[in-house]
Amino acid sequence: MKASIIKTIFFGGFIATLLFSCSSDDEPSINATEGLTKISEAYAIGAAAKVEIWAAEELFAGYNPIYLFITDSLTGETITDAHITLSPLMTMATMSHSCPVEATEGEAVNDLFPAAILFSMASGEMGTWSLEAHIHNHLKNLSGSAAFDIEVKATTPSKVSIFQSEAGQKYYLSYMFSKGMKVGVNDFEVVAYTMKNGEFVPVETLSIEFTPEMPAMDHGSPNNVNPAHMASGHYMGKANFTMTGEWRLNLALTDGETSLGTRSFDIVVE
């Protein structure tokens, strides 16, 4: 009796495993983009690829992790080996400019190519954002570009800070709570870029003194950890929130010897 039950369990488990593994092979996209929102899609003419852009939320002015899901435009097969170049462009009445971008190359992770864009401003009356993704399809050794119309929301309060040092050096600063914000201890990331010779390059020499405060209450929280540089202009720290409500993240910045003053981001902990 007991043996037969065990057998049944094993057999059932075996069948389930088969079914499960089959389904994940056939339709990977369902799992890969679960929990994400599709921002836009377009065909990369010449690369024989369809490119979908996904993100955790709608694009906003600030640091946006995004994911590219690329399929063969004819067979629908998932492309997991490609070289991607992202070129966001803000077109305004008299000028246009780009913004900092991070893209991965080579193998996709779980069928998705992670990338990130630090939008320096929102779409609006001032101008519109467009995004071009240049794909080198390693599978077929074809290249082409996909163009996307994108809408970048303004957030209140702002998640991006653009400022200049006294010497005129321009900085782009944003932040990210990749696991969300909650009461308690939170890992968070500060992302910093600067402009050098017309190129956006990560700032790797910042020292950041971090003090959160509740503006309505005039108090802070204890035992925070200053963001320290990890790689490529990304700084990891810990923010402690002792209650829900509106908090202000104060970041006192020094780049090498140059003081850049204090930049603040307001957030809401729910």
Added chain:
Amino acid sequence: MKIKQVLSITGFMMAFSCYGQAPDSIRTFFMTEVVVCSEKLQSDTLQSFYQSNASATTETVLSRMSGVSLVRRGAYGQEPVLRGLSGGQINVTIDGMKIFGACTDKMDPVTIYVEPMNLSVIQALPGSQGGQFGSTIGGSLNMKLAEPIVGSPGIRGQAGIDYQTSAGAVNAFSSANIARNTSAYRVNATFRKSNNYHAGGGEEVAYSQFQKLNVGASGKWALGKYDTLQADAIFDQGWNIGFPALPMDVGTATAGIYSVSYKNSTPWWFFRDIRAKVYQNSIAHSMDDTQRENVPMHMDMPGKSTTTGGYLEGNVGIFREQQTTVKAEYYSNTLIGEMTMFPAEGPPMYMQTAPQTTRQNVGLYTQQQIKFSPKNKMQLSARADAFFDRMHDGIGRQQWEVFDNGLAKSTTSILKTVNASFTHFISGSLQLDVQGGYGERIPTLNERYGFYLFNRLDGYDYIGKPGLKNEASWNMETTLSYFGRNTEFRLTPFYKTIDNYIMGRVVPDLTTMTIGARGVKQNENLAWAKMTGVDMLVMFSPSKNIQLVSNNKYTYGTNSLNEAMPQIPPFKSVSSVRLQLAKFNAQAEYEWAAAQNHVSSSFGEMKTASYYILNFRSGWKMNSLFQVNGGVENILDRNYREHLDWGGIPRPGRNFYVNITGKF
């Protein structure tokens, strides 16, 4: 069961129902070994002394007992202090039931949830003598519930109404006993409505109002010749309770207290009798600042405390005449205190000032009486407790991770309490008691896990310390009792040391949470504190109709910072002279407290001047049904405060009161 150290007073229902009986000799009180025979204590002079007024609240009755003082933050909701110790240092129980206030700011000591109408006896057992009601260093206050009386069928009861001028207060109270041959029921109700009172000199004390309703019901059923079942329920709700010494008032404070008990006096196995009780009580408390002016930011602060438990106790006949009592008990208390602030702009801000936590306790207690000879006897008691604290997952726990990322999910502690007392009858009129013991007490959940609890007295936000050690105390006292023909006195000097004394210490690095707070303190264990003091009770009866009572209490405490222990009352003496005639009585009282200059400045205490007040009380028994009492308290309209009164708020000035009580 109870020895003479037990200070007992009877509820005034009983007091009144037996009013007019010939007063028993005072000696009865001292020699009483069983508190339950409360009828014997009726209309006793001491009884009138404690009760003071037919409409007195539980806390007022407590304040007149030996060794008991009150921390006063408002006109109602005062916190009992037993020989300078309070809060988690003492046990406050209702008929042995554990019950814990839900307010993180100590605005609801559990004594506010019971009325004298609910009670028959209040017991104060200082130091390790209080071990029967839980592990403790300061002792136990146990409030015994009045029981329905089984007997010849009929309904008996009383009702009264009272008016007080200082606060324009109305108090109404009633109780009835419905007796059957094998069952009985008792119901009672108390209603109080008090406006702001006026201090000496006539100034109105804002936010000192309160209202409350208390309803109690009990049933008792004789199941057999030797066993009874009893069920008790108390519902108590207070609302709009002002706390002039605090930045917030109480919107509502609601308690439901339920228990079922079983008694069997059939000898069984080793047991001579057995008493068992299961109980549950829950308290919901919400602070309110909407009535206050100039509040920087409105906030809601609700708290909830639920306790479930039970105990089994019995007398064991192992050693023939040497009585043994054993008790096993368990309780589980879940506490949460929340705070939501509403800024002018932006979303509400929420945190748990008392992170949701459950404390469970298993305790075993045994007590052995040994009679060496008719003149010498001894009582030994020992208690062991296991405590298990568990903080629930959620925001409260996440908050704590800010301080301690590796915060233990649960903590287990083992506590010990032992006590020995020796009684020697020196002569027919002189008796000596020597008592010594050791006790431990676990930090309260708020002392351990409290999160930025604002203390108005020192102006600091307090955070708990999960790793706090238990306070441990050695205590010793000697009581010399004398029973003369017309004089009796009892003198009890005591001495106590407390190791790991818990006190808040400033943490300079931390920023405050409360707007306007002076800084942040964290609870720490100090090396030690030492206390010494004396309780003295004197009664003198120069003639049959005149009796004098004088109750005096004094405590002195120092801690290892070479500073005064906080919240220690100075010497206080309450003396009364009572004229008792067949239909009329009159009582004059003189209450005096010394100045308190030995203060804890780091706790924000200020020195307190000496004061005295005079009271006059009288009673007239109109007939067998009606009694009228009237009097005036603080006759001279002195503007004064006691040392344990917070915020420099003066006490009520001249107060006339009158009450009429009828029985049926």
